Amino acid sequence: MNKEKRRNRIITLMIIMVLALTAGFAACGEESGKIELQTPTNIRMDGTLLTWDKVENADYYMVSVDGVEKLTSKNRYDLSILSLPDSYGVQVMALGDGEKYEDSGWSKVKEYLVEGPEFTFNEQMNGYIVTGIGTITSDEIDVPETYKGLPVYGIGYRAFENNGKITKVTLPFYLHVISTYAFSGCKSLKTVEISHSGKLRYISGYAFAGCTALESIELPYGLAEIYSGAFASSGLKAFNPPDSVTRLGSDVVSNCVNLESYRISCNLARAPLRMFHNTPKLKTVTIPGNFVNISSYMFVGSSIEYIKFPKSIQRIYPSAFENTKIRSVEFEEGSALTEIKESAFKGCSDLESFVIPANVKTIRKNAFRGCSKLKSLVIPSKVSTIEEDAFSDCANLKNVTFENGSNLWYLYRSFANTPITELTIPKLTSIGAGAFEGYSTLKTIRFENDSRLTGLYNREFFNCINLTTVDFGENSKLSCIGVSTFENCSNLTEIKLPSTVLIIFEKAFAGCTAMNSIIIPKGVKKMGEGVFSGWGKNQTIYIENLTEKPSDWSDNWLDGCNANIVWGYQPT
Numbered sequence: 293m294n295k296e297k298r299r300n301r302i303i304t305l306m307i308i309m310v311l312a313l314t315a316g317f318a319a320c321g322e323e324s325g326k327i328e329l330q331t332p333t334n335i336r337m338d339g340t341l342l343t344w345d346k347v348e349n350a351d352y353y354m355v356s357v358d359g360v361e362k363l364t365s366k367n368r369y370d371l372s373i374l375s376l377p378d379s380y381g382v383q384v385m386a387l388g389d390g391e392k393y394e395d396s397g398w399s400k401v402k403e404y405l406v407e408g409p410e411f412t413f414n415e416q417m418n419g420y421i422v423t424g425i426g427t428i429t430s431d432e433i434d435v436p437e438t439y440k441g442l443p444v445y446g447i448g449y450r451a452f453e454n455n456g457k458i459t460k461v462t463l464p465f466y467l468h469v470i471s472t473y474a475f476s477g478c479k480s481l482k483t484v485e486i487s488h489s490g491k492l493r494y495i496s497g498y499a500f501a502g503c504t505a506l507e508s509i510e511l512p513y514g515l516a517e518i519y520s521g522a523f524a525s526s527g528l529k530a531f532n533p534p535d536s537v538t539r540l541g542s543d544v545v546s547n548c549v550n551l552e553s554y555r556i557s558c559n560l561a562r563a564p565l566r567m568f569h570n571t572p573k574l575k576t577v578t579i580p581g582n583f584v585n586i587s588s589y590m591f592v593g594s595s596i597e598y599i600k601f602p603k604s605i606q607r608i609y610p611s612a613f614e615n616t617k618i619r620s621v622e623f624e625e626g627s628a629l630t631e632i633k634e635s636a637f638k639g640c641s642d643l644e645s646f647v648i649p650a651n652v653k654t655i656r657k658n659a660f661r662g663c664s665k666l667k668s669l670v671i672p673s674k675v676s677t678i679e680e681d682a683f684s685d686c687a688n689l690k691n692v693t694f695e696n697g698s699n700l701w702y703l704y705r706s707f708a709n710t711p712i713t714e715l716t717i718p719k720l721t722s723i724g725a726g727a728f729e730g731y732s733t734l735k736t737i738r739f740e741n742d743s744r745l746t747g748l749y750n751r752e753f754f755n756c757i758n759l760t761t762v763d764f765g766e767n768s769k770l771s772c773i774g775v776s777t778f779e780n781c782s783n784l785t786e787i788k789l790p791s792t793v794l795i796i797f798e799k800a801f802a803g804c805t806a807m808n809s810i811i812i813p814k815g816v817k818k819m820g821e822g823v824f825s826g827w828g829k830n831q832t833i834y835i836e837n838l839t840e841k842p843s844d845w846s847d848n849w850l851d852g853c854n855a856n857i858v859w860g861y862q863p864t
Contacts, residue, residue, distance in 0.1 A: 326391070326392060326394045327392060327393050328393070329386040329394060331386065331398070332345065332353065332396065333345050333399070335384055335399055335400075335402045337404060340370055340371045341368055341371070342355065342368065342370075342371050342384075342402075344368075345367065346367045347367075349388070350388070350393075350396075351365070351387055351388070351389055352365050353365075353369075353384055353385065353386055353387060354384070355383070356383040356384075356385075356398065357381070357382055358380050371404060374404075374406045377406050377409065377426050377427050378405075378406055379403055379404070379405050379406075380403070380404045380405075380406065381401045381404075382402045382403070382404045383398045383399050383400070383401055384398070384399045385397065385399070405427060407427045407429060407430060408436070409428060409451070410422070410425070410426040411439050411444070414445075417445055417446070420440070420442060420443070420444050420445070420446075421445065421446035421447065421471075422435055422447050422448055423448040424451055424452075425451075425455060431459045432458075432459060432461075432462075433458055433461045433462070434462045435461070435462065435463055435467070437464040438466075443464075443466035444467065445466050445468040445469070445491070447474040447475075447499075448474065449471045450472070451471070451475075452474060452475050452478060453473050453474070453475070453476045454476070454477035455477075456479055456480055457480060458475075458480060459480050459482050459483065459505075460483040460484075460485070461481065461483070461484050462485045463484070463485065463490075463492070464487070465487045465490045465491065467486070467487075467491060467492050468494070469492075469493065469494040469495075470492070470494070470499045471499065472496040472497045472498060472499065473499065474496070474500075475499060475500050475503060476498050476499065476500065476501045476502055476503075477501070477503075478502075479502065479503065479505060481503045481505055481506050482505045482506060482507070484506065484509050486510065486512050487512065488510070488513065489512070490512055492511075492514065493514065493515060493516050493517070494516065494518075494519070495515070495518045495519065497519040497520045497521055497541060498521040498524065501522070501523065501526065503523075503526045503527065506523075506527050506528060507528060509523075511532070511534055511537075513536050514534075514536050515533065516536060516537060516538055517537070517540075517541075518544055519544075520541030520543055520544070520564075521543045521544065522544050524543050524545065524547055524548070525546070528545060528548050528551055530552065530554070531545050531553070531554045531555070532554075533555070533557050534557065535557050535558050536557070537559065538557070538560060538561050539560070539561060540557075542564045542567075543565070543566045545568070546566050546570055546571075547569070547570045548570075548571050549571070549573065550573060551571040551573060551574050552573045552574060552575075553574070554568065554574060554577055556578065557580070558580045559582070560580065560582070561582075562584065562585065563585060563586060563590055565587050565588050565590075566588070566589040566590065567587060567591075568593075568596070569589055569590075569591075569592050570593030570594075571593065571594045571595075572593065573595060574595055575594075575597050576596065576597070576598060577591075577596060579599065579601060579602055580602070581602040581603075583602065583604055584604055584605065584607075585606060585608075585609060586605060586607070586636075587612065588609040589610075589611050589612065589614070590612045590613075591612060591613045591616050591618070592612075592613070593616075595616075596613070596616055596617065596618055597617055597618060597619045597620070597642075598619060599618065600621075600624065601621070601622070601627065601629070602624050603623070603624040603625065603626045603628055605623075605629055606628050606629060607629070607630065608629070608632050608636045609633050609636070610635055610636065611635045611636065611638065612636050612637075613636060613640055614635050614636070614639055616640055617640075617642050618643055619643060619644060620645070621643070623647070623649045627649035627650075627651060629651060630651055630654070631653065631654045631655075631656070632648075632652065632654070633656045634657055634658055634659065635657075635659065636660075637659060638660070638661045638662055638663075639661070641662065641663065642665060643665060644665045644666070645666070645667075645668075646663075646669070647670070648669070648670065648675070650673075651674060652672055652675055653675060653676050653677070653699075654676065655677065655679065655682045655706075656679050657679035657680045657681050658682065659679075659682045659683075660682060660683050660686060661681050661685050662685045662686070663683075664685070664686060664688060666686045666688060666689050667688050667689060667690060667691065668689070668690065668691040668693075669683070669691070669692045669693070671692065671694045671698065672695055673694075673697045674699055675699065676699045676701055677700070678700065678703060678706045679704070679706070681705055681706065681708060682706045682707075683706055684706070684709055685708070685709045686709075687709075687710070687711070689707070689710040689711065689712065690711050690713065691712070692712060692715060698718035698720075700718050700720045701720050701721045701722065701744075702720060702721070702723075703723050703724065703727055704723070704727050705724065705726060705728075705729070707731070708730070708731070710731075710733075713735045713736065714735060714736040714737075714738075715734065715736070715737055715738070716738045716740060717738065717740065717745075719740050719743050719745075720744065720745060721745060721746070723748060725750035725752065726751045726752065726754065727752045728756060729751050729752070729753070729754045729756075730755045731756050732757055732758060734758060734759050735758055736759075736760065736761045736762075736763075737753070737763070739764050739765040739768065740765055741765040742766070742767045743764070743765055743768050743769065743770070745768070745770055746769050746770060747771060747772035747774065748770070748772065748773055749775070749777075749797075750774045751776045751777065751779070752774070752777050753781060754779050754780060754781075755781075756778075756780075756784075757780065759778075759781045759783060759784050760783050760785050760786065761786045762784065762786070762787040763788070764788065764790050768790035768792060769790075770789075770790045770793055771792050771794045771795065772796075772797070773793060773797065773800045775797045775798055775799060776799045776800065776802065777797075777801075778800060778804055779799050779801070779802045779803050779804075781804050782804065782805055783806050784804045784806060785806050785808070787807070787810065788811070789810070789811065789813055790813070791813045792813075793813050793815065793816055794816060794817050794818070795816070795818045795819075796812070796819050796823055797823075798820030798823060799820070799821070799823060799825060800820070801827075802823065802825035802826050804824075804827070805826055805827065805828065805831075807827075807831060808830075808832065809833070811861065814836040817842065819842075819846055820846050820849065821848040821849060821851055822850075822851040823850075824850065824852075824855055825851055825852030825853055827852075827853045827854060832855060832857075832858060833855050833856070834861035835857065835860070835861055838860065839859045
């Protein structure tokens, strides 16, 4: 082969090789010709919704949250699944079809902050309690069921106290306790959602106190205890704790000025102090049959007008109804009530009648003082004690009757400043000093026959200016007429001293100027000074059997007396 042919052949081979390489490169060009998609931009947060601008020709997007990838077909993704308060790194990638379009690169990391309260781990409960507002900026709080894989069982001490922004709180299923002052002073809080099948057992003291926007709350069955002041000064209109509640602290709804209804748990063991204190719109309440006592200050400041006590009630404690608008009180038949304590109904100026149950034994001081519409009373036979001022200042109380067989043993100023005109005193053993002093309307006093009273010692009827008649009854055991016992009873016209009288102290009948006469029994051994001071010449003092003054009579027994003295009087 000549040189020219060889050169042409080499050129031809080179052309073939070039063409082959060109075809290969063309094929390779077709293989690498996919178009890479644009990386998502304008990534933004709208609440819990992550959004970004659409990427042209993207079929799907991949969202990475701290390395955990989630697929979505739209240019948005809801991050509400993130329940734990924390900071998360978020990236987005556009995905191609795998044929013509390649996946984009990842976007820059976007930090996403999950709002949530602060937690503290409690080893004993093996769970968490909420201790603060944390990163929450919303006015609605949704406390998560779990935190770091463990249950959230409590709202801690003062966790949200005085937060003026919160309007709604949703509490988790596992919640066991709401601690003291947890939401106290949250004045905008209107709604509290609690799972009805949840685990809530305790609401601690003042937990919702001062939540003035909170008008209602549905408490779950299973709740066992609500402590002192839990809802005090809140905006509640109704309070309906479930029957699972067995204990209430004092002042739970005190100062709830909008409270109109209250349902008492039928399993409540006892009535707490100030149960309805200062609830001016509350007019009716039903007391459950398991209550034993009505607690102190229970209804003070309420507008309760009528109440019926179950027969289980044994005591009404001090000031239970003081100064309320109660008009009518009713007791179930067979009432076990034994004691009405101090000031229980004091100042109840609308109380028109009160039937004291048959088993009552004690009525303490001021119990009905100032009940100005009371007109009559029947004191049951088992009553043994009526203390000072128990019925004082009852401006319309005219009739008081003691049942036959009365066990009353002591009486002292129980009916002061009342318009009683007649009173029959049962077989008591003692009358306190000044017991009826100054009773201006009292006209007749009678003692039951066989009275056990042995002495009147000091001013018992002093200054009873309208008293006309005193009857000591038959078989009296009275032995002493005390100091000023009847002094200034200026209208007293009739009194017969029992034959058992032995001592008459000073001024016992001073100023009794309306009496025509009096007979001093023969057994009187001592006479004090001025016993008949103020008596005049038209009055007569008969001294039975004695012809002269005994040595134990005061030399001044007739001081201020000008009455006629008849010694040696013999009754006919």
